[in-house]
Amino acid sequence: MxxxxxxxxxxxxxxxxxxxxxxxxxxxxxxxxxxxxxxxxxxxxxxxxxxxxVIDFQAMYKQVLGQDMYEAIKLKSPSGIDILHHIETWDADKQRKAYEIIADFERQGLERLQxxxxxxxxxxxxxxxxxxxxxxxxxxxxxxxxxxxxxxxxxxxxxxxxxxxxxxxxxxxxxxxxxxxxxxxxxxxxxxxxxxxxxxxxxxxxxxxxxxxxxxxxxxxxxxxxxxxxxxxxxxxxxxxxxxxxxxxxx
Structure with a gap:
């Protein structure tokens, strides 16, 4: 980097x-x-x-974090969820799965780029x-x-x-x-x-x-x-x- x-x-x-x-x-x-x-x-x-x-960030956050964690973090952070910084604190396998979900949402977004x-x-x-x-x-x-x-x-x-x-x-x-x-x-x-x-x-x-x-x-x-x-x-x-x-x- x-x-x-x-x-x-x-x-x-x-x-x-x-x-x-x-x-x-x-x-x-x-x-x-x-x-x-x-x-x-x-x-x-x-x-x-x-x-x-074009990206449904709420749906992405819920899929990455899970409904309960999403609701808890949202309550503490009214200006928005910093999903990348949360992922950085996870173990390698959990990070990999999270980034795969994000990459899939982003690929779908690129298809509709305006x-x-x-x-x-x-x-x-x-x-x-x-x-x-x-x-x-x-x-x-x-x-x-x-x-x-x-x-x-x-x-x-x-x-x-x-x-x-x-x-x-x-x-x-x-x-x-x-x-x-x-x-x-x-x-x-x-x-x-x-x-x-x-x-x-x-x-x-x-x-x-x-x-x-x-x-x-x-x-x-x-x-x-x-x-x-x-x-x-x-x-x-x-x-x-x-x-x-x-x-x-x-x-």
Whole structure:
């Protein structure tokens, strides 16, 4: 597995003061700093963000964990279940069976792979402004390769599950910042998961944008989660306006 390389000065940006709001529609956070922040790079999640959700994660979690363990873990973790970290604590034979189940769900998902509405337009906008774009997913490299091939939109770096540590650890995002020679507070993480994408971005010190198409994260059980997004949008189409109005996009 490749090792994440960090710029020491990036550690200075593991936290930075910002306040935020979260609603089903695009929400704009307020900041104690009146200076418009500069944005030089955007990092995307893949499943459910760049691609239409096709994997039934609840069914997958139940099959891997069993109904009782699934219910117990869900009760303790309102923002979502980190199935990969649970599997890592199991013995080798149990891990192998779990990964076989996950791989089967992922293969079925690849057969129905569709690009998310607004993704192509957003990537074209980023290219026009010379803003770098990367990808971090907990899916496998073959899924990333298929996305690149099928839709002709390339992300670099594109870090899959084979890269360790994976989200919600900030390591993958800090690795991309290091590769781009950018500070984390010049980068935005966009994804549809509070527990993976938003947590990864906040821990790295990046801006975060939650894609919440249905408004599910406005439910009361998510009010007390540790990591909340700086911005929330209901579609990728809203991100262009968000970037234009809230950030300095000059090269």
């Amino acid at each position: 490749p090792a994440a390389l960090f710029i020491p000065r990036a550690l200075l940006f593991l936290t930075h003061p910002r306040s935020f709001s979260s609603t089903p529609k695009m929400s704009i956070s307020s900041s104690v700093n009146s200076v418009t922040p500069r944005l030089r790079g955007v990092v995307f999640d893949m499943d459910g963000t760049l691609t239409v959700p 690009i998310m509405p607004g993704a192509s337009e957003l990537c074209g906008f980023l290219d026009s402004r010379k803003i770098r774009r990367g990808l971090i997913t907990r899916n496998v490299k073959s899924a990333v390769d298929l996305f690149h091939q099928r839709f002709g939109i390339l992300f670099s770096p594109a870090l899959s599950r084979e890269f360790r540590p994976y989200k919600p650890d900030p390591g993958p995002l800090l690795h991309i910042c290091s590769t781009w020679e950018m500070e984390p507070n010049e980068v935005m993480m966009i994804g549809d998961s509070l527990k993976d994408d938003v947590a990864c971005g906040k821990r790295a010190g990046a801006f975060t944008c939650l894609l919440d198409e249905t408004g599910r994260y406005a439910a009361p059980e998510y009010a007390a989660v540790e990591h909340k997004p700086d911005y929330t949008v209901s579609s990728l189409a809203e991100v262009i306006s968000l970037l234009e109005t809230k950030f300095d996009l000059a090269p």
